[in-house]
Amino acid sequence: MTAKIRAVGAKRSGKGLGRTGLLAAGGALVLMATAACGSGSAGAQNDFRPVKQTDGTLTVWVDSSRLAAAKLYQKEHPSVKMDIVTYDGDANGSNYLRTKVSLFDRTRHGWPDVVFSTQNNETSWAVQAGFTAPLDKGLIPKSTLAGWAKGANDPCTVNGTLYCLRNDLAQTVLWYNAPLMKKWGYQVPTTWEQYEALGKKVASEHPGYLVGSAGDVFTPEIYLWAAKCGANHITGPKAVTVDTGSATCKRMATLLDNLIEKKALSLSSVFSSDFDKNAADKILMMPGPSWYGGSLFEGSFKTPAHRIAVAPMPQWAGDSHPSVGDVGGGTWLLSAHSAHLKAATAFLTWATTSDDYQGKQAPGYPAYAPAARTWLAHKASSGYYAGDITRPLRTAADQVWTGWGYGQFSQEAIWAATVTPGLTAGKSIVSMLPAWENAIANYARTDGYKVSR
Amino acid sequence: MSVPSTGAGRVRALPARSVLRRLRPGHGFVAAYVVLLIAFGVVPTCYAVYFAFTGAGGAFVGLSNFAAAASDFRYVSAVGHVALYLVLWLLMLVVFVVGLSLLLHRLAAQGMSRLLRFLYYVPGALAGAASVMVWLFLLDPAVSPVGFLLRGLGFQTFSQVIAPSHLPVLFTLIAFWTGAGGWIVVMYGALNNISPDVLEAARIDGAGPWQTARRIQIPLLRKWIVYMVILAFAGGTQLFVEPQLLSQASVGVAGRDYSLNQLSYDFAFQNNDINTAAAISVELLVVGLTVAGVFVARSGFFDAD
Numbered sequence: 001m002t003a004k005i006r007a008v009g010a011k012r013s014g015k016g017l018g019r020t021g022l023l024a025a026g027g028a029l030v031l032m033a034t035a036a037c038g039s040g041s042a043g044a045q046n047d048f049r050p051v052k053q054t055d056g057t058l059t060v061w062v063d064s065s066r067l068a069a070a071k072l073y074q075k076e077h078p079s080v081k082m083d084i085v086t087y088d089g090d091a092n093g094s095n096y097l098r099t100k101v102s103l104f105d106r107t108r109h110g111w112p113d114v115v116f117s118t119q120n121n122e123t124s125w126a127v128q129a130g131f132t133a134p135l136d137k138g139l140i141p142k143s144t145l146a147g148w149a150k151g152a153n154d155p156c157t158v159n160g161t162l163y164c165l166r167n168d169l170a171q172t173v174l175w176y177n178a179p180l181m182k183k184w185g186y187q188v189p190t191t192w193e194q195y196e197a198l199g200k201k202v203a204s205e206h207p208g209y210l211v212g213s214a215g216d217v218f219t220p221e222i223y224l225w226a227a228k229c230g231a232n233h234i235t236g237p238k239a240v241t242v243d244t245g246s247a248t249c250k251r252m253a254t255l256l257d258n259l260i261e262k263k264a265l266s267l268s269s270v271f272s273s274d275f276d277k278n279a280a281d282k283i284l285m286m287p288g289p290s291w292y293g294g295s296l297f298e299g300s301f302k303t304p305a306h307r308i309a310v311a312p313m314p315q316w317a318g319d320s321h322p323s324v325g326d327v328g329g330g331t332w333l334l335s336a337h338s339a340h341l342k343a344a345t346a347f348l349t350w351a352t353t354s355d356d357y358q359g360k361q362a363p364g365y366p367a368y369a370p371a372a373r374t375w376l377a378h379k380a381s382s383g384y385y386a387g388d389i390t391r392p393l394r395t396a397a398d399q400v401w402t403g404w405g406y407g408q409f410s411q412e413a414i415w416a417a418t419v420t421p422g423l424t425a426g427k428s429i430v431s432m433l434p435a436w437e438n439a440i441a442n443y444a445r446t447d448g449y450k451v452s453r
Numbered sequence: 454m455s456v457p458s459t460g461a462g463r464v465r466a467l468p469a470r471s472v473l474r475r476l477r478p479g480h481g482f483v484a485a486y487v488v489l490l491i492a493f494g495v496v497p498t499c500y501a502v503y504f505a506f507t508g509a510g511g512a513f514v515g516l517s518n519f520a521a522a523a524s525d526f527r528y529v530s531a532v533g534h535v536a537l538y539l540v541l542w543l544l545m546l547v548v549f550v551v552g553l554s555l556l557l558h559r560l561a562a563q564g565m566s567r568l569l570r571f572l573y574y575v576p577g578a579l580a581g582a583a584s585v586m587v588w589l590f591l592l593d594p595a596v597s598p599v600g601f602l603l604r605g606l607g608f609q610t611f612s613q614v615i616a617p618s619h620l621p622v623l624f625t626l627i628a629f630w631t632g633a634g635g636w637i638v639v640m641y642g643a644l645n646n647i648s649p650d651v652l653e654a655a656r657i658d659g660a661g662p663w664q665t666a667r668r669i670q671i672p673l674l675r676k677w678i679v680y681m682v683i684l685a686f687a688g689g690t691q692l693f694v695e696p697q698l699l700s701q702a703s704v705g706v707a708g709r710d711y712s713l714n715q716l717s718y719d720f721a722f723q724n725n726d727i728n729t730a731a732a733i734s735v736e737l738l739v740v741g742l743t744v745a746g747v748f749v750a751r752s753g754f755f756d757a758d
Contacts, residue, residue, distance in 0.1 A: 094701065099722040125725070215612070217704050267612070269704065273595040274610045416705035424612045424706075442526045446724055 048134050054339045057081045058347060061097075061112040063089025065295065066167070066330070069116075069357045073350055080343060089118040089330065095410075097122065101131050104337075111337040113344040114351075116167065118330045120155040121406035123163045126333060133336040136162040139345050144353065149397055152367040155406045156331060158237070163333070165352045168364030169372075170289040170329035171396040172222050175297065177284055178309035178386035186284075191317040192227070195285075196255050202284055203262035211285040213266040213275070214256050214423065217412040218327045222287050225325030225404045226313055227252035231440060234405025240444050241452045244437040251316070253429040260423070267423055270296060287313060289327035290393055291364035298384060299363065309386040312395060323401035329364060365393055372397075409443040498738065504731030518732035522720070525729075527710045534621070535712050539689045541625040546685050547678060550633050554640035555666050570638060577634035584631040585694055589702045592623070615699060615707040624695045632688070636681050643677045644670060679752040687741040693718070713737060 060082060062070050070084040090097045097117055104110040111131070126132045136145055145153070145162065149169060156164035174195075176188060184206065189195040199211040213219070224231060229249035233241040243249070259265040268275040270288075280301040286292065293310070297303040313324045332352055338344045351357060358366040359374030366372040376390045418439040422432045441451045508514040522528055553573065560566045576584055590596055593611040594603040608614045615623065647670060655665050671678075696708035696715055710716055713733055721730035749755065 091704075095723055102722055102725060129725075217706075268610055271704075272611060273593060277595050410705075413705045413709060416703075417707075417709045420612065420706045421617050424610075425616060446525065448724075 048137065048336060050133075050341055051337060051339050053341060056340055057083045058114070058340050058343045059083045059085065059112040060347065061085045061087055061115040063087065063091065063116060063118055063330075065089070065363055066116045066351075068361055069351045072357055072361065073347055076356065080347070085112065089116065090122070091118045098125055101126070101129060105129065111335045113335050113338040113340055114348050115333045115335070116330055116351075117333065118328050119410075120166075120329060120331055121408060121410070122331055122333060123156055123158050124406065124408035127158045127163050130336055131333070132163040133334045133338065133341070134161045134163060135165065135334060139334070139341065140349060144349065147353065147368050147370055149367055149369050149372065151400070151402075164331040165348065166367035167330040167332055167352060168291065168362060169367050169397050169400075170291055170327045170364060171393070171400050172226055172287055172289050172313050172325040172327065173392050173396050174311040174313055175286045175288055175292050176309055176311060177307050179307055180284055188311045189314050190312070192252075192255060192314045193317050195314045196258060198285075199259045199264040200262055203259075203264040206284075207263070209264075209282045209284045210266050210279060211259065211264045212287050213268070213270050214260055214429075215267040215272070215275070215420070216269045217416040217420065220411060220415050221325045221327045221404075222289070223252050223256060223325070224249060225401060226287070226323055227316070228323055228401050228403060230403055231436070232404045232407065232411050234407050235452070236450075238448055239450045239452070240405070240407055240440075242437050242440045242444070243453060244433040244440075249433060250430060253433060257428040257430055271300070276300065289329070289364075290396070291327075291329075293379075293385065293389070294363035305384045306386045308384070310389040310392045312392045313399075322399050324396045324399045325404070326400045329367065365397065407444060407449065408447045409440070409449070411440070414439050414443055501731040501734050501738075504728050505735040508728060509726075514728075518728045519736070521726075521729045522716075522732045522736070525716070527716050531710065531713045531716050535690055535692055537621045538624055538692055538712075539686065541621055542628055542689050543682060543685060545625055545629050546633060546636070547682065549629065550636045550640055550681065551671065551674065551678065554637050554644055555670060557637065557641050558644040558670075559662060570641060573637045574634040576630050577632065579631070582694055582698065585627055585698045588627045588630070589698065611703065612706055615703055617707065620696070620707060620711065624692065627695050628689070632685070639681070640674065640677060643674055647673050675752060676754055679748050679754055683745045683748050686744050690737050690740055
């Protein structure tokens, strides 16, 4: 059927443009390319047929944080020939991976065997594009897959088939500076009401100190997701419900606005040079994902040991269903085009489950439960943190609110373009909620989503 | 500008056989260019035109890809952004390039000219994306070497500097900084081509520097200015590197879906819709060709005076 249409198109292009040999040649090139990409996307989706397997170099794409995993694997398995490529990890909706894969689909070669992505929504396009191999259909034993934390692989599951493996959980908790809280005589807040009150108090008693940051593109995932704001309820493969005007959204937005006004929340991204220079040593509290500890405090800010502690995310007073947000927690994808499936699967399994990497080196809370136990024990014994981090992190892992999904459009990119400039210009989040909703709806529609509001 | 016409005149005067002998090596040189032009200019253009009028399955769909592009919620604002940028960029380019080259030409006698010519050209020697990267550092008050200047203007953070309303000016500055140097050198060359006798005659008739520039130099530069405007217009409508890099540097806060070319890129790689992407690129081609046509026709660009 498609072949027929293509043939019709060919004739047309030949007739319309083919006055000179040159243009005809151009048309031929077009046809070849269309034919090539046409056959690429078909078939792979339903039943997975591996390409001819060969021995060769295993190409692995990782972001800079996961480079350690690939390097460690190479060290422990010197016989495996590896080509390790670092890229931006598709962070903040950069779409690098998708762009490259769609180019490789056209040229019919170049796909990496294994890819790490910082995003949880890759399956929303990669399954359709035939890029990811199904993992639970013979590649990875069920007994291994059973080790993942409950729900951790939900973003990887499409129509009941598993297409990627979750690297880490990114459940949000409340990070805080324990000695400073003690010195100033503050109690760690357990409710958002207490959090707001303490934020205002800090602003007046110790101006310059921060109780969080609202300047990151994942700000909505830390605060609004945790507060059960229904901005991103993915209800089907191509359906989303967006409602930023609800009371839950407004309530959290108002809290953020109040604290921003008092300058108790920073408007700079925690990754910006500005924050690192001016605010990194002024953090009293910081709601954020599990990877903040290793990646941000220990890594970027070089906060000394015995300062940073973890408490559960605050909840609204009287809410009997505690909820937390989630900021990424990357995924590993295995290419369906890989000619080294055995080696690729071995690496993938090792990278996600091994104690050597996930248990002892990974910056984030491993999604694979046995590795998470090692990770927590390792962190506790490292003596970096003040107090117990195990219990709050483990509790939060089961409390991620399920009303926020992983669509093809990047919520981070939408927030960045719609709300962040307004915040910088002094507008309140509450006043921008309708614009935010419009932007989500618009971007979702361009990706072919049916939007309910 | 006077060189080609005299050259042509000489060729015409020569006997036919000698003309052939003269042209052969010339054809050889041009042939190499023609091959590249076909491979990287003509074929991709045909490819884009084919895509713009066909659907995902390859069937002819008329103008529906153009309609899909125009009805996208990002389209109108992207057209507005590019239009505003073009106005600022072309004005700045014409005024400052012509002004600076005239200044450079006046200073020629005083020895400062070589140094200045070099200074103007330096940014142009950096490859496009690299020179934009320089600006990403310049514009961040926390790391900028001119941070005091930015703070003096009231900007404390990078996100304040790149507020949406500042973008047209910022992109114009970046584009001018990276692109104008080459044009100043070209204009300077053109100014040197103006016969000293003409300038001498003007001086004897009592024309000052201002009058010489207005009545003699600028009119004689007209074709070069038109040439610059045509190329700069085409380049300007294709605005891409500046907003795209800024968007990456600011994690999407500024510059995402800013220009038509970015929108085309997004259609191709984010929405997997190569056909609508091609439709936008064909629109840009048509606009570029039309404007070039108007300028060429109005200015008598190809007249051999």
